[in-house]
Amino acid sequence: LVALLGSDLPIVQAPMAGTTTPELVAAVSGAGGLGSLGASVLEPDELRAAIRRIRELTDRPFAVNLFAPHDQPEPTDEVVAAVDAVLRPVRQDLGLPEPVRERPLVPPDRFEALLEVVLAERVPVFSFTFGIPPLDDLRTVGVRVLGTATTVAEATQLERAGADAVVAQGAEAGGHRGTFAADFEEAFIGTMALVPQVVDAVGIPVIAAGGISDGRGIAAALALGADGAQLGTAFIPCPESAAPPGYKRAVLAAAEESTIVTRVYTGRPARAIRTPLLERLESSGVEPAPFPAQAALLWDFRSAAAELDRPDLLFLLAGQAAGLSRELPAAELVATLAAEAQEALARQQPARS
Numbered sequence: 001l002v003a004l005l006g007s008d009l010p011i012v013q014a015p016m017a018g019t020t021t022p023e024l025v026a027a028v029s030g031a032g033g034l035g036s037l038g039a040s041v042l043e044p045d046e047l048r049a050a051i052r053r054i055r056e057l058t059d060r061p062f063a064v065n066l067f068a069p070h071d072q073p074e075p076t077d078e079v080v081a082a083v084d085a086v087l088r089p090v091r092q093d094l095g096l097p098e099p100v101r102e103r104p105l106v107p108p109d110r111f112e113a114l115l116e117v118v119l120a121e122r123v124p125v126f127s128f129t130f131g132i133p134p135l136d137d138l139r140t141v142g143v144r145v146l147g148t149a150t151t152v153a154e155a156t157q158l159e160r161a162g163a164d165a166v167v168a169q170g171a172e173a174g175g176h177r178g179t180f181a182a183d184f185e186e187a188f189i190g191t192m193a194l195v196p197q198v199v200d201a202v203g204i205p206v207i208a209a210g211g212i213s214d215g216r217g218i219a220a221a222l223a224l225g226a227d228g229a230q231l232g233t234a235f236i237p238c239p240e241s242a243a244p245p246g247y248k249r250a251v252l253a254a255a256e257e258s259t260i261v262t263r264v265y266t267g268r269p270a271r272a273i274r275t276p277l278l279e280r281l282e283s284s285g286v287e288p289a290p291f292p293a294q295a296a297l298l299w300d301f302r303s304a305a306a307e308l309d310r311p312d313l314l315f316l317l318a319g320q321a322a323g324l325s326r327e328l329p330a331a332e333l334v335a336t337l338a339a340e341a342q343e344a345l346a347r348q349q350p351a352r353s
């Protein structure tokens with residue numbers, strides 16, 4: 001895996017759209033891991049500038065990540081009205097105006113324009129989730145390609161499509177489920193069960209993701225047959241991440257049962273820290289708008305969160321091992337993770353001989 005990625009360590013900092021910054025990516029890559037920029041929320045010009053900034057900060061390889069192209073259905077007026085009705089008392093409490101809904105709620109998918117930037121900038125590694133985009137152009141110019149799978153069948157589809165490695169995302173993972181060829185509930189498989197079955201099924205390197213937040217988890221992933229580990233939540237508290245201070249505090253204070261998987265934030269199942277807003281939407285029983293329109297319906301809360309310093313109004317995406325996170329500069333975190341993993345692997349040696 002390290003030969004494929006050009007990194008020193010089999011540690012990947014997960015792409016996290018809205019949270020990863022060029023500074024975070026460069027710090028991780030500079031420390032020998034593979035930093036990844038979650039770029040799906042950027043405009044093409046912003047992505048170009050971010051890639052150039054990463055290159056100013058490091059000459060080590062890094063990854064850019066996009067959501068594979070997907071349908072963006074507009075919700076019906078009834079669905080929008082039902083969601084707004086659940087939120088009305090919260091808006092009134094916060095003094096937020098009733099939003100005026102303009103159609104379309106979701107702008108057209110920018111995938112193609114963003115992919116053009118990835119190709120033109122000759123990004124070293126490209127990763128993706130939510131499906132399988134066309135990979136031929138990327139492979140022609142020598143970009144290494146990592147796809148996300150939540151089942152063995154998805155992993156084998158990725159291998160057949162030409163992915164160079166597969167990220168096996170277990171149910172513990174923070175953020176959106178990458179599931180694209182299965183029922184979400186059936187594809188909700190823990191990292192411990194998923195990783196070895198994916199390893200047995202594919203011939204390409206496997207990167208374990210989901211619930212790994214320290215070196216013990218990385219060692220465990222390697223023991224399961226993975227070639228490396230991808231960690232997201234563990235990097236949220238880093239000073240280089242774009243998460244607001246309240247989000248970082250919530251991650252550091254989280255316990256193992258602080259998160260749930262919910263569709264109420266974006267319309268697609270995602271693991272996040274429970275908040276009163278999330279619980280109100282969940283307990284209402286109101287069907288969320290389809291992905292990503294639901295996120296557009298909640299957009300004013302995210303702006304209000306910053307203005308009112310209310311992190312509980314943000315989408316606090318995080319995994320089940322959030323409580324193991326530490327507030328360390330990213331390079332120091334990478335070095336700590338590597339040392340801890342080595343220590344954990346060494347502890348296993350006597351048992352093996």
Ligand SMILES: Cc1cc2nc3c(=O)[nH]c(=O)nc-3n(C[C@H](O)[C@H](O)[C@H](O)COP(=O)(O)O)c2cc1C
Pocket residue numbers: 014015016017019038039040065066127128129148169172173174175176209210211212213230231232233234317318319320321
């Ligand atoms: C805040 C946040 C945002 C995420 N955004 C993305 C993304 O843009 N693209 C992607 O492929 N995965 C995304 N993920 C999922 C990660 O790639 C990875 O599967 C996950 O973080 C691993 O679980 P962990 O958080 O327990 O380490 C995100 C995860 C989090 C926590």
